[in-house]
Amino acid sequence: MNAIATHATAAAIRLQESTLDPADAVQDLSHPAGEPILFEVKAGQTLRIVDLEGNQAADVIFYNRHDNAEHYSATETMLRQGGIYLTTGSVLYSNDGRAMLTIVADTCGRHDTLGGACAAESNTVRYALQKKFMHSCRDNYLIALQHADIGLTTRDLVPNINFFMNVPVTAEGDLQFADGVSGPGKYVEMQAAMDLWVLISNCPQLNNPCNAYNPTPTRLLVWDPA
């Protein structure tokens, strides 16, 4: 057997609570419903995303802070862990095959890296042509990148992570959008292995039940290394 498949570490769910105290965080902010945010996380720091009210999709892309051509790669991450779900212990790899972050705590247990981000254009395909004039994650990404003007553009909007979303693949090869496994107060925490740009759209999708038709805020915390 090949080295990759026999070392598969992927799992459907792995719960792990954090020992970090929010009182010690160097950053602690509310990320309002439906909005984008772009910020830096340094190597060694730990980022926590809290699903405050439950089943809110946080659509996240990571970039190497010092090289815009290195970004989070869903395919490298899936290949190197041998499966699709992200949970405690999952290493998030870049397109260069380097570890960007490791998930160190997770009280939700399962996150999606296949479903991507919503866009006005894909909404016209998925729902109806007349759904084009609505908020979307990709427009959120683009306005954050346009204002930041740091050299990242639409070509860098690669397949993202959907924290707190449950998108199973069946044995028959169908993609499902299943009920969430998240709930109020559940969180995921990851430690950075390199200096990063973190681009998040707090998903404004109103055409499907991924956010229970009610997008809600999340909380973002960052800790320095112990």
Next chain:
Amino acid sequence: MNPTETLDDPLKVIPANPLSTAPVDAPSFWQRFPPAALAGVATDRVMWSEIMPGGGHWSWRMPRGSALRFIALEAGTNASIVLYAAQEKLERYNMPDSLKAQHTAHYQRGHVLMSDMGRSMASFTADSLGWHDPLGALLDAELMTKKYGEHRFAAHRNTMYRSGKDGLLIEIGKYGLSRRDLIAPVNLFSKVSVDAEGRFAFAPDHAKAGDFTELRFDMDVILAISAAPHPLDPAPDYAPKKLGLMAWRCGAAPADDYCRAFRPENARALHNTDMLYL
């Protein structure tokens, strides 16, 4: 060209250079393909055909209304493909958008490959297999050396030892695209299923010699192909398999197209593409 000739690798059996009086050496390679793999093709309309050696790579600009049939010339062929809109290379095949719009984690006849702009770039118009892998895994040079060892040109020459990632990087580089632009490919002829734990299972006996699939291009597309092995292929030795290709002009998707009717999402994606060609 004698149609009874074997499927020799053009790179292993270096052909003689053409005579200066007949300088274009474009043999009808399709005549060497298994007859069953030609089903439904009006072969008198074939514009070009090719045998790509395992590990090889190339790229083409495929116009709207052209068709390309891919043929597994040996069991276990893998063809990694990426697609960019020729008129605006920022528009490109998008794995998540295509999968979620069609609620699928495999491709078969009827599915379409959608761009980030909500348009169908290409449609699966024929297929003998029923499952092609859209999960985008590629071998890179490092994983390839770990799995198969080191093979340098000095010893191996044109027995092409090159990872799928490097092959595709070379091809997209020809159009000014860099590693930040390399998208998740579709791995034609490979099957990767997912179990209840979310783990991958590679089907080792999926594609047989003579299996085929076909794309109709719905817009002008830059298509890059690598015939390197799938990264989850458990075969212990590096033995990439040959790929047959044949292209013809089929016309744009008609109103009663099978792919338009396959899902309402596909009808809307094809409509969005039609709006580019008013």
